[in-house]
Amino acid sequence: MNFETDGKIMKHSARFVFRIAALLATGLYAGRATRADINGLEGSDFRLTASAGTIVMPDGLSVHVWGFGPTDGNMQYPGPTLITTQGQLTQITLLNELPEPTSMVFPGMVNVVADGGVGTQQGLLALEALPGGTVSYSFTPRQPGTYLYYSGTRPDVQVEMGLLGALIVRPMDFDPLAPRAYQDNETAYDQEYLFLLSEMDPRIHEVVLRLGSAGLDGLDYLTDHQPQYWFINGRVGPDTFLPNNVPWLKHQPYGAMARTHPGERMLMRVVGGGRDVHPFHHHGNHARVIAKNGRLGTSASYEVFTIQTAPGETIDAIWTWTGQRLGWDAYGHAPGDPLEPGEYAPDHGKPIPVNLTELQDLAFGGFYSGDPFLGSLKSLPPGEGGLNQNGGFHFMWHSHTEKELVNNDIAPGGMMTMCIVEPHGVPID
Amino acid sequence: MKTPKRIAAFAILLATASASSSFAQTDVFLVAKEFTQTMPDGVQIVMWGYALDADGDLLTDDGEAASSPGPQIVVPPGEALLRIHIRNDLPADTSLIIPGQTTTLSPVMFTDASGRERVSSFTTVVAPGATATYTWNDVRNGSFMYQSGTHVAVQIQMGLFGSMTKEFEPGRAYRQPTPFHVGEASVFYSEIDPDLHAAVAGGTYGTPAYPNTLDYRPRYFLVNGEPFSAGVADISLGAVGESSLVRFFNAGLETHVPTALGMDMLIVAEDGNLLPTNRSSYSVFLPAGKTKDVLIQPEMPGRHALVDRSMALSNNNGPDGGMLVFLSADIPQELSEAQNKLDTWSKRVFKAKAKLTIAFAMPEATPAEQRAKARAVETWRSRLETARSRLSRAMNRLVQMQEDLDS
DSSP: OOHHHHHHHHHHHHHHHHHHHHHHHHHHTTTOOOOOOOOSEESSEEEEEEEEEEEEOTTSOEEEEEEEEETTSOOBSSEEEEEEETTOOEEEEEEEOSSSOBOOBOTTOOSOEEEOOTTEEEOSSSEEEOTTOEEEEEEOOOSOEEEEEEOOSSHHHHHHHTOEEEEEEEOTTOOTTSOBSSSSGGGBOSEEEEEEEEEEOHHHHHHHHHHOGGGGTTSOTTTSOOOOEEEETTBOBTGGGSOTTOTTOTTOOOOOOEEEOTTOOEEEEEEEOSSSOEEEEEOSSOEEEEEETTEEOGGGOEEESEEEEOTTOEEEEEEOOOOTTSOSOTTOOOTTSOOOTTOOGGGTTOOOSSOOOOGGGOOOOTTOOSSSSTTOOOOOOTTSOOSOTTOOEEEEEEESSGGGSOBTTBSSOBSEEEEEEOOTTSOOO | OOOOOEEEOOEEEEEOSSOSOEEEEEEEEEEEEEEEEEOTTSOEEEEEEEEEOTTSSOSSOOOOOOBSSOOEEEEOTTOOOEEEEEEEOSSSOBOOBOTTSOOOOOOEEEEOTTSOEEEEESSOOBOTTOEEEEEESSOOSEEEEEEOOBSHHHHHHHTOEEEEEEOSBTTBSSSTTSOOOSEEEEEEEEEEOHHHHHHHHHTOBTSTTBOSGGGOOOOEEEETTEEOOTTOOOEEEEETTOOEEEEEEEOSSSOBOEEETTOOEEEEEETTEEEEEEEEESBOOBOTTOEEEEEEOOSSSEEEEEEETTOOOOBTTBSSOSSEEEEEEEOOHHHHHHHHHHHHHHHHHHHHHHHHHHHHTSOOSSHHHHHHHHHHHHHHHHHHHHHHHHHHHHHHHHHHHHHHHHO
């Protein structure tokens, strides 16, 4: 089979699949925005409960976790992503069902007012809720952006235990149909994803489960910290690939698989939730950093291929994929074919510069669609593939500290997920 | 809290006999010596630090107490020359370098057991008991650390570091557009691995007991030379609305992320270099050896926690310690004076009212009594009127100031 013939078959196949997908999109998903929104609680009056639970890791280990959760829902790791609006008085009421005092701090927010009566005490960093007590915090976010909240009570122990979450502040003039991260057109986006990075040293969780925080006195676990698990949005790879709210991960509701279409602007909200620096490496293209710690920097934006997340800091970046610099037509078009939306026009119709190999000469990964072109599915040997329903391109996004790609020393896992560039017409939600 | 002594290193103007030209020079006299520091849990740590030589001649040990960080060296704006004269009272060779300031360095080499030529000091050493002078002829403005240049992995860890700063002009740290600042503070981060200090003090460093700093496991985390514990003094930022320059230094071997709760900082410089764009931030990413300068303009009076988000928040793994300090902002003096006035006049109104009530109740049986009563009523009525009018003026002034502050 020479390339020409193969290319033509491919082309027809690609267009056929695209049409089907487009049909599905327009028929089944008519009127529905093909946009991913960050999963979380929206509003300005949040009711949370801090409580304990167990998460089960892919290697089989159970880890005792403390987390925030909606008062009418499960404890979760990380806590609910709180989505509020710039200039809106925001109140968080926290009920403490943990065996120890806890609290919340909101770096980047000024004039945070804490309120609480019986069942509270003034801690070192914040007003704390005693076990069974309730405390509330209110503030008015002045600037939009990505922030995080976490426990202000022995944060070296309690953030490790899981008491943290993301806080997203929408700009005052937020338009869900034309969303912008900040009041600046360079922060407009089509897709939006959270990547909250954190790590856990299970020894600490074991001690706290049996003896409480006081059990750590006299041990060196806090100063000789040895994490074994590295998380994105509270899940380790490969659980990161799973959708939001799968029933068997009831304390880890947030997925971390990013999906977008060619040419779309994806807003990456990257949060350093743990105590270590995690260089978040996004394959596929560079990203343009537009803000840090919730402060817009579009006038001094810059491109990176690894987003450095420092502990407690956040970075917002825009990532786009068009196929530029591939040097060949990612769709397998003939020169006379129409352009796809978001396609990199200068490479339109350029052939793939390799001879495509026969199936029997290939080894397969689960994400191979049977065809190298975007949106094209081809038959694979029985039992192969199956994880790429739309013929999308998969890019691994992961910590560039490669030792963090394990679950308790078993690879692959850890701080790793996928970004899928789906053909236009494939619904994303 | 032990605040490092701040010395405006004194400049001596020397006019040559024949010429009208003059030049300024800056001389600092330091002694490097051992001292013992007690941690909040009672553990005693042998430290190495610097002391200012009391009589500036380095000839005799005048019993000066060394500290870590060492004395702050402040080169006046416009000065190009810095000379640090040092006497080494430590049991090992040492030297002085200032990363970021140019000078000629003469590295000291040695040949190790495997025949490899290696560097033991970045520049000429001063032997135990000896004195030496280190000179910088072209000191640039900014925030820098002076530190040992000899066996740096060990000696800086032992405490041999301090700040060297120079303003662009009085009250302004860097050239325009850097604004002028009113207050100024330094925040130094460092760590202590007690096993390393014990090994150096006991002469077992470099043996299998503690082979090298690959085994470094700090258990105390210090801000300005002290781990947090109850009673550690706040860092004062002056009054609300005033701009303070806060210089951050990391003399530790690990990365720290000072995070201010409820307060924004404007990061203006890094490693003594003015940044091209100012960025507001609640935290400062501070890797080992880094200096960063921020401007803080507190909006609210009170205490704001500055907490290390890389979670070095324990003292030997015990709770509520480590790299935590509070930044405090006062009510502006004008405002507090206005408030005092309000208090004063409201007390006087109260007093005049009471006196007037008493006056009204005075007997008026005889003409003398009637006159006395009329005088008293007249007096206190007039004083009440005055007090009331002053109170209302004080009130208006306070409201106006509050509005100005809010806007």
